[in-house]
Amino acid sequence: MSYPASAASAAPIPAGLNRAQLLDLYYWMRLTRSLEERLVSLHRQGKIVGGVFRSLGQEADAVGSAYALDRGKGDILSPLIRNLGSMLVQGATPLEVLRQYMAKARGPTAGRELNIHFNDLGRGFLGQVSHLGDMVPVMAGITLTFKLRKEPRVGMVYVGDGAMSTGAFHEGLNFAAVQRVPLVVICENNGYAYSTPTRLQTAAENLMDRAAGYGIPGVQADGNDVLAVYEVSRAAVEQARAGGGVTLVELLTYRRKGHAEHDNQSYVPAAELEAWARKDPLEAWLRRLTASGWASTEEIAGVDSRVGTELDQAIGLCLDEPFPDAGTALTGVYADPPAGPVEWYRRLPGTGPADRLPT
Amino acid sequence: MPETTYLEAIRDGLREEMERDERVFLLGEDIGNFGGAFKVTEGLQQRFGPDRVIDTPVSETAIVGAAAGAAHMGMRPVCEMQFIDFISCAYSILTNYVATARYRAGLSTPMVVRGPSGGYVRGGPFHSQNPEAAFLHTPGLKIVAPATARDAKGLIKAAIRDDDPVLFFEHKYLYRRVREQLPAGEEIVTPIGRARVARAGRDCSIVTWSAMVWKALEAADRLAAEDGLSVEVLDLRSLLPLDDDAIVATVKRTNRVLVAHEDTRTGGVAGEIVARISELAFEWLDAPVRRVAAHDVPVPYAPTLEDYVLPQTNDLVAACRWLVAY
DSSP, rough: OOOGGGGGGGOOOOTTTHHHHHHHHHHHHHHHHHHHHHHHHHHHTTTTSSSOOOTTTHHHHHHHHTTOOOGTTOOEEOOOOTTTHHHHHTTOOHHHHHHTTTTTTTTTTTTTTTTTTTTTTTTOOOOOOOTTTTHHHHHHHHHHHHHHHHHHOOEEEEEETTGGGSSSHHHHHHHHHHTTTSEEEEEEOOOOOOOOOGGGGGGGGGGGGGGGTTSSSSEEEETHHHHHHHHHHHHHHHHTTTTTEEEEEEEEEOOOSSTTTOOOOOOOOOHHHHHHHHHHHHHHHHHHHHTTTOOOOHHHHHHHHHHHHHHHHHHHTTTOOOOGGGGGGGSSSSSSOOOOOOOGGGGGGTTTTTTOOOO | OOOOOOHHHHHHHHHHHHHHHHTTEETTOSSTTTTTTOOOTTHHHHHHTTTTTEEOOOOHHHHHHHHHHOOOOTEEEEEEEEEGGGGGGGGGGGIIITTTTTHOOOOOOOOOEEEOOOOSSSSSSSSSSOHHHHHHHHHOEEEHHHHHHHHHHHHHHHHHHSSSOEEEEETTTTTTOOOOOTTOOOOOOOOOTTTEEEEESSHHHHETTHHHHHHHHHHHHHHHHHHHOEHHHEEOEEEOOOOOOHHHHHHHHHEEEEEEEEETTTTTTHHHHHHHHHHHHHGGGOOOOEEEEEEOOOOOOOHHHHHHHHHHHOOOOOOHHHHHHH
């Protein structure tokens, strides 16, 4: 990599990162945003049969926190719906995401699940379910396994201001805290759970304050500042890896789109949206990268071009792929499916090829 | 040779699997040093240590969720619900997360949730439930409910070895009342999904499971002595998957069938079994299929009330007489 002329006068790089990593953070945030923009476009073309969930304005919290994990050490995260960036950092590919959204047979769940609900524990991500809070006890169990096996691995689980109101969140976090498992709980306080503002979710002033009730540290950072997110997450990850147990990290950010593409956010004051648009995390990072002399405009343009090319290629590969065959719907419920006339029960005799009358 | 109680059989099965496979561990409330509310896990923490017999907070969702996460990582967790009534606290995570994991995400979740079910013990509304019907409707789960000490041991071992999540409903009334000789050194593994003919007969069949098997056998004895009838008792042992072949076979042998369970009638498992008989063996029936079940009320506490609400041997005898006379 060739350094720009201004490198000699560049600001010192914080957080123990190097220049390549700073540009890396930009790449993942840009990839997240551009991929979501492509998804919106595909949705409008009718290519995506379900909803599209945006993380506009939250890319820094997703990317910065996931970047604090160490994939080489086998760390595992479990995202929420606005953590496409976390999934990408952890190794999920745009091709997989596109196939999943478009319900393609070759998608990571072969058309069974939606959006970013997919996983690969080998790469270190466990897809969520829609029942908010459930992933906290599940990740408590995964990290309990790390502890029992004395593996130096860390887990990270995402919750939002809404998920923190669930019983599963409480039970899982309490259990994790008691067991001192190596788990980092990232709370993205983005202001809204669907249409419900945070002040109607909890009477607590700060979500991180709730950590005290579990006997664990609670910390807070600007979720729109990718470096701040990285630093606070990295400290929590290192503490967990060192046997220091669970940390609750609250990241203050904002959901700048509706719950999903169908939601026009009529319940959100326009001034609020405008204020947060001025705090766009991607633009902020771009300005800081160049102003600090950490990246040249050529390097930034190179990343933008690379992202565009990667997405063009991924869409080209999968756009015309087929849905899964209907017959695949009945397999894989069990490891050893029970033998029997499964199909017979739903068809009357003589109405279809799958007739299997009892003998 | 000493006899093994139903409760000891479960404990022996747990211990044998923990000795055989280091991935097996237990988690639940008060199961460690205290040995569990019913002492099913007594001595196991002393034997295997606190990392393999883990005392948890009062948090059924955390117990089940953590077990699922550990199971994804290759462990073989066994969760105890202190009373099976409290499995409803974990209903969401069991049905939405655990049961769907393989289908929606290709995740292996080999785990067991076990606990004392059932009434006849003056436990009242929250210590007497039979929750099988609530889970029968959930693809991805397996459900077993042993009646004998041999099957209690054989099914807990099979459940632990199974690659899918298994709900193991043991019956607290049977814990210390049922016993039999189980030779040490004999490897007992009862295959999941296979029923057992507990008593062969010709005149009518009682299809049932768990503690009701013993009432059915009692009824069969009385019907033999008082009416000269030969009653077959089919102990299903597994409810999910159901052993359709064994159900159809008993229908074909006796042509008159009573389906009996301790749980309430409406929406109970008997309804599913009767529907399958109707679809698979209607032509073999000589009488309508009857059900004997609990009345549709919560299980009350007072002996007079509980004994009236839960099905008794007399109810089975009367239903069999009706079937044979039809």
